[in-house]
Amino acid sequence: MRTYRNELWFHVEKRRQLLNITSQIQKCIDDSGIQEGLCLVNAMHITSSVFINDDESGLHLDIEVWLEKLAPEKPYAQYKHNSYEDNADAHLKRTIMGREVMVAVTNGMLDFGPWEQIFYGEFDGMRDKRVLVKIIGE
Amino acid sequence: MRTYRNELWFHVEKRRQLLNITSQIQKCIDDSGIQEGLCLVNAMHITSSVFINDDESGLHLDIEVWLEKLAPEKPYAQYKHNSYEDNADAHLKRTIMGREVMVAVTNGMLDFGPWEQIFYGEFDGMRDKRVLVKIIGE
């Protein structure tokens, strides 16, 4: 059994943004030399997300509007968490979008359907944050 | 270490439907010969879901009503994604329900609590779609 670990760092200039990180995850799999196994990709911060969906700009705008409806940023005072911080909505948005994805590795490749792409979802940006990649297999 | 991979195909006749696929996943575990390990079950499409909940018809109706409240199908024009397509709501519904489940394999069986059942959740049906099963263990 082989294992591989890496951290990917991101610094998003806005409060919220979605980044397609699929090629960076495939690069990790390449570097690991693992042909068959499972790959965990998770946000190491609790106000960001890793998820799989479509790389379509209209959908990304829909997600922004939808998350603001389900867990609005403002007014800040609606959340108890926002006494020293203003990011309670980011904790909730990340809950909806999910912390992590597990992806199969087959023949050294991400084993994906036709439109699956991996995204880093930043909901409280403007600072350095990390994603963990852990692969096990052989 | 052993690995196993299979695709399950589904063609749902309606736009939305929930299918209990537990016995098909147990069949995959049987075929793999793996006694101890982890089993990933994920939708390969971004408008469908794999999740674990109760096989109770009332709850399934509740889920339908609830998802329509949180991410309504219509009016189609409320979503930017719906210029060439009409399935933006399916992308959002699948986000709520989740893309994947990880299940433990113990003594060659799905290691489940008393009511856990695995479902394929279709939110944009009437065409062939796939679920990936990847098992690692020994």
Next chain:
Amino acid sequence: MRTYRNELWFHVEKRRQLLNITSQIQKCIDDSGIQEGLCLVNAMHITSSVFINDDESGLHLDIEVWLEKLAPEKPYAQYKHNSYEDNADAHLKRTIMGREVMVAVTNGMLDFGPWEQIFYGEFDGMRDKRVLVKIIGE
């Protein structure tokens, strides 16, 4: 390859409560002797959740209010599932919060960012319920 399995039992005295179980999961990793691998932690019941977020009491109150907004407990009769039971909302709340987390094990430790903590989320308490811990690695 080594595997480890354990069940953690909880009996929450209220209908809803969040419990930080991080140290209990680390104890499982210690007991397993596994240094590198993946650890699955999942609710074995379909009205409870395992998730990762911040151990901050204000946020936990926000989550309670937020889940009651997205999937209210009452009136019970709004849900078809509530003919013999009254816990349909718990099934939906657990769907939002998630059934499981996958965590990386590195050097025998939970491989976590600075604020990540694992929680058991009870949404239909006042009875014995279980969490499964399954670790694979070496």
